[in-house]
Amino acid sequence: MMKWTELKYETSSEAVEAVANIFMEAGANGVAIEDALDLENYADDGTGKYIDKENFDFIKEGAYVMSYFPETMYLPEILPTIQHRLEELPQFGLSLGANRLTYQDVSEEDWAEAWKKYYKPTPITRFLTIVPEWVDYEPKHEDERIVRLDPGMAFGTGGHPTTRLTLQALETIIHGGEKMYDVGTGSGILSIVSKMYGATDITGFDVDDVAVERAQENVALNPEVGTIPMYPNDLLTGVEEPADIIVANILADIILRMIEDAYRLVKDNGYFVVSGIIESKKEEIVSAIEGVGFTLDQTFQQKDWYAFIFQKVVE
Amino acid sequence: MMKWTELKYETSSEAVEAVANIFMEAGANGVAIEDALDLENYADDGTGKYIDKENFDFIKEGAYVMSYFPETMYLPEILPTIQHRLEELPQFGLSLGANRLTYQDVSEEDWAEAWKKYYKPTPITRFLTIVPEWVDYEPKHEDERIVRLDPGMAFGTGGHPTTRLTLQALETIIHGGEKMYDVGTGSGILSIVSKMYGATDITGFDVDDVAVERAQENVALNPEVGTIPMYPNDLLTGVEEPADIIVANILADIILRMIEDAYRLVKDNGYFVVSGIIESKKEEIVSAIEGVGFTLDQTFQQKDWYAFIFQKVVE
Incomplete structure (x- = not known):
């Protein structure tokens, strides 16, 4: 052994x-x-x-x-x-x-x-529960969807406020058919849930090759969502095609580096969802993202953590 | 005429x-x-x-x-x-x-x-769209549920941030089987959606007889939810039976008057969801509700409006 x-x-x-x-x-x-x-x-x-x-x-x-x-x-x-x-x-x-x-x-x-003991089924909303791959779990009612995750290897277990808040934010804006980028995909959870919620064209990026592999393994744990292309990439560098939604559940300081790219790529009236923001970084993030032209639409908060939905409002 | x-x-x-x-x-x-x-x-x-x-x-x-x-x-x-x-x-x-x-x-x-022109179908989340009774509307995908409302006569159309945020908050905590009080039910929308989301035992209260009647008319517009008892009442006065969830989408100053009753009635680990809170009242409301023993679990914000999920945490 x-x-x-x-x-x-x-x-x-x-x-x-x-x-x-x-x-x-x-x-x-x-x-x-x-x-x-x-x-x-x-x-x-x-x-x-x-x-x-x-x-x-x-x-x-x-x-x-x-x-x-x-x-x-x-x-x-x-x-x-x-x-x-x-x-x-x-x-x-x-x-x-x-x-x-x-x-x-x-x-x-x-x-x-050691790590299995820390990951339990985590209800995010009535419509979504994150379940570790090794746990035997049946939905408790017909609305409850299960996303299977092997979370030990990468970030985003559903239990942490940043993941939870981002999933709630996505649940309010995904109505089907969206093209989306998931920047810093980590465990892949945001991409998997978004595909389940009807976003049709999702690409995941992570700077870390290992994360990309792990995310793909998690996609495979949820065969009903099909395939989701994911690549190692430095944030949105080199990305050219516009998207309806860009989501980034990473740290504030890293998000700051991709704001201009996000504004360039989000379609008119599309969304930029950011999370992983602690209280002390909140003002800086909001003013920087509003600064490039986004409008703050909604805020989700738990403890010291924030997720924001920004919209590229074009009247 | x-x-x-x-x-x-x-x-x-x-x-x-x-x-x-x-x-x-x-x-x-x-x-x-x-x-x-x-x-x-x-x-x-x-x-x-x-x-x-x-x-x-x-x-x-x-x-x-x-x-x-x-x-x-x-x-x-x-x-x-x-x-x-x-x-x-x-x-x-x-x-x-x-x-x-x-x-x-x-x-x-x-x-x-005059009033019909202001009420249009309003998407709240992927799983919920509020549709005025007179509008011909088909769900756009299989996850989208429609709640029909004749909103002209009472408050709570889904378009206003307070209603929207409260519905999002309820979507994160209702998992089925809950007993719930909807205080200041207005149009009845929170009760109707909660019943649709699986809360089984809901009672609505409104100080205004007319609102209670209107709410019942809105319940009838959504026959799949069955009946929901609603009574004229001054907040939670005289209510004795404990509940899993108490929701109040009313004004901050009115919520302040019901906090003790809410704490008395919410079961251990149950929730008190409050909305209708403007920025300037936020601190006062949070500290007053924490003051009686609730713990702030999550915050939903749009523009100057806040909804809060408080929990009666009992370790």
């Missing part, structure tokens, strides 16, 4: 996706996130709880990011890079929180269990 | 529901609202526009509230009361806007046309 090194970083909720990204770029084979915020959305479904909060051993504040490196990788070689990049996070307005980095050896089995 | 007097008040968007309420309590047989904000949500549906904004004669800012009194009512008798109550609105934090009250005689036919 293969041995792995688990690198665990105790940090703040707002930094989890950036930290996970640093680990993946450093060569981790998988990332698991244990975020106090996630527990928020493993909600009571009216007929019983998905998680018994009292007996479930879950952190109450802050977050852990666990990453898994094969034993073939020599940790002393990659650790300095990781530490250096973690130290840069406050420059992006992200609090380091507890800021404690530890590691231990784990077996393949332990690793699989 | 019957003659009517149309009383028209030019005011601010934030005051429309309060003004409409004043007219109804003064004995108006119907109220029509022309709100610059409404136009926001008569959105392009991807295949064509519901309203051609360029050629549609619609106000660009502020709002008109038109009310219709039968010629049998002697206007000089009721006008002083109306004027007095309008003057009180700033005490409730509502801007009077243009603050211009005018009247004219109209025929029954003119009245019907």
Whole structure:
């Protein structure tokens, strides 16, 4: 059985996706996130709880990011890079929180269990529940759609506020037939749900080759949506064809780099949906996106996280 | 043909529901609202526009509230009361806007046309479109549900942000089988949609007898939801049975009066959904509702309007 090194970083909720990204770029084979915020959305479904909060051993504040490196990788070689990049996070307005980095050896089995225990069925709306691939789950009523996800390997499990809010935003604007770009597709969840909701022509992009592969594996877990083309790409660089909707559930500072491209590519009266925005970045993001000509249509908020629907209003 | 007097008040968007309420309590047989904000949500549906904004004669800012009194009512008798109550609105934090009250005689036919022209099919989410009773409309895809409404006579057309945001909030928390109270039911739209979404035991309340009647007429326009009991009542006064969800899409100052009752009646881990909250009242409402023990779960915002999902979290 293969041995792995688990690198665990105790940090703040707002930094989890950036930290996970640093680990993946450093060569981790998988990332698991244990975020106090996630527990928020493993909600009571009216007929019983998905998680018994009292007996479930879950952190109450802050977050852990666990990453898994094969034993073939020599940790002393990659650790300095990781530490250096973690130290840069406050420059992006992200609090380091507890800021404690530890590691231990784990077996393949332990690793699989480690992250599986954190992902449970997560109801997003009446019409959508995200279900980990290994969980046996039947819809509770005829309106409930199930999206299957193997979330351990990439970001976007449905439990985190940013994913949840983005899915709710998409649910309000997708009416069928849309052409769409999903920038920073991560687990692929936004593309999969959008296709299920009737968007017909979706392309996913992620800067990370591994994420693109994982996203495709998740698409395959939901055969009813068919295929969704996804490519490694630096945001919207080189993209030429206009779209009805561009969605980006990434960090504020990265979104800032793609605003001009988004405005160029969104069709008249089309939408730019952005998420992954923490409270402290809210004003900057809204004013920058309004600055290129978009109009803020709607805001979705949970805890310190925001998702926005902007429209390219043309009267 | 019957003659009517149309009383028209030019005011601010934030005051429309309060003004409409004043007219109804003064004995108006119907109220029509022309709100610059409404136009926001008569959105392009991807295949064509519901309203051609360029050629549609619609106000660009502020709002008109038109009310219709039968010629049998002697206007000089009721006008002083109306004027007095309008003057009180700033005490409730509502801007009077243009603050211009005018009247004219109209025929029954003119009245019907006057308000019908303002209500168009309004998409709320992919799963819900509000359609005026007299409009011939077919769902555009299999997920789209239609709720029929005769909105001219009471509040809540789907076009206004407060109604739209409340419906989106309910869509995220109704999973089937819920017991629910709809306080200030108005047009009945929240009850009708909630029943359609699987809440099984809904009771609607409105302080206004006429609203209760109108709401029942709207329930009847949607025979698939069956019956929904609705009663005239002062908020939650006298209500004893606990509920999973209490929703109140009314004004902030009125919501403040029912917070203790809401906390008493919402079951553990149940929800209190409030809407009709303008920007300037946001902090006060959130702190008052958190003050009795609720936890803010999610915020929905459009323009200056907010809807909140609070939960009675019991660990």
